[in-house]
Amino acid sequence: MDPRESQHSTLGDVLYANNTQVPVSEDTWVGLVQSIAERDQLALHALYTQTYGVIFTWIMRNVGNWETAEELTLDVFHDVWRTASTYDPASGSVVGWIMNQARSRATNRPRFEQRTSLLPTVDVLVSSPADSLIASTSLWEALARRVAGETGVEPLVPAPEWRAEPEWEEVAPGISCKLLATDRAQGRVSMLVWLAPGVPYPPHTHAGVEELYLLHGELMIEDRRLYPGDYNRAEPGTGDQFVWSATGCKCVLLTSTRDVLRATPPTDSVGMPTHFRAFFRGLRVQAYCLDCLSTMYDEPVPTVWTLLSEDRIVGRYAECGNCGKLGVTFRSSSSS
Numbered sequence: 001m002d003p004r005e006s007q008h009s010t011l012g013d014v015l016y017a018n019n020t021q022v023p024v025s026e027d028t029w030v031g032l033v034q035s036i037a038e039r040d041q042l043a044l045h046a047l048y049t050q051t052y053g054v055i056f057t058w059i060m061r062n063v064g065n066w067e068t069a070e071e072l073t074l075d076v077f078h079d080v081w082r083t084a085s086t087y088d089p090a091s092g093s094v095v096g097w098i099m100n101q102a103r104s105r106a107t108n109r110p111r112f113e114q115r116t117s118l119l120p121t122v123d124v125l126v127s128s129p130a131d132s133l134i135a136s137t138s139l140w141e142a143l144a145r146r147v148a149g150e151t152g153v154e155p156l157v158p159a160p161e162w163r164a165e166p167e168w169e170e171v172a173p174g175i176s177c178k179l180l181a182t183d184r185a186q187g188r189v190s191m192l193v194w195l196a197p198g199v200p201y202p203p204h205t206h207a208g209v210e211e212l213y214l215l216h217g218e219l220m221i222e223d224r225r226l227y228p229g230d231y232n233r234a235e236p237g238t239g240d241q242f243v244w245s246a247t248g249c250k251c252v253l254l255t256s257t258r259d260v261l262r263a264t265p266p267t268d269s270v271g272m273p274t275h276f277r278a279f280f281r282g283l284r285v286q287a288y289c290l291d292c293l294s295t296m297y298d299e300p301v302p303t304v305w306t307l308l309s310e311d312r313i314v315g316r317y318a319e320c321g322n323c324g325k326l327g328v329t330f331r332s333s334s335s336s
Contacts, residue, residue: 059076193251
């Protein structure tokens with residue numbers, strides 16, 4: 001998202017400007033849910049085919065166990081089958097409804113199955129939007145047989161062929177999106193977003209509720225660091241000035257196409273860039289990660305990142321000269 005033509009533009013302006021494909025309407029997804037409520041297994045398979053990958057990936061990142069993730073994914077789509085008649089389009093998108101059921105299942109799993117590590121496994125570097133986890137091919141067969149056991153009809157096995165998924169489209173340098181469903185009347189979009197390592201998402205104000213499910217990589221939103229399997233919600237009227245990933249990341253994003261994007265990150269650090277440049281150039285020739293620069297300069301990560309951007313200092317994947325970790329690091333151009 002790169003609002004170059006004016007100081008302010010909306011997310012919809014950017015998403016729909018050069019999209020060469022016809023976006024899938026939210027009405028199509030709602031129609032699938034309504035058909036599922038009438039016990040249409042083909043509709044269930046269509047919805048499953050288009051969403052099981054992100055559902056399984058997010059649950060897997062959250063619980064940290066492949067077998068448990070497959071079982072919970074199966075439960076989520078069984079819930080979709082059983083509760084389709086209760087879905088209300090006014091309450092939110094179909095993708096959001098399914099993701100919320102996934103979050104409920106992952107959160108309420110038995111305590112003894114909860115992840116023992118404090119943080120999920122983080123991809124070292126997410127270099128492509130195609131990065132994904134794939135559940136077992138027998139998962140649909142298990143779901144079809146579970147449904148058949150309740151309805152007394154023959155299970156839909158083997159699974160029928162389904163249409164190709166929408167393509168990824170680069171909407172700005174280092175930012176790609178895959179539109180899952182669009183609702184132009186309500187100004188809502190459900191999509192996958194990929195940020196390349198070190199590329200910021202533009203500062204923006206939320207016109208509606210924003211929900212984000214992180215699938216791969218780390219993501220900084222203001223002073224909060226998200227890991228794969230994390231969930232973030234923002235309320236209408238709030239804004240994010242600093243959204244950035246050192247590793248690159250991929251997420252499910254449910255948001256408003258009326259979000260206002262700004263061309264440059266605002267800063268209230270009057271007089272600081274000069275001091276920062278003096279500090280930064282005094283670090284000699286080593287490259288440092290954002291966290292270490294924040295600690296050394298004694299300023300929050302968003303402030304340091306803003307100052308680096310103002311000085312057009314670009315991050316590169318290398319070993320940090322302070323903590324020794326591999327990641328996106330920064331070095332003064334005067335010491336190159």
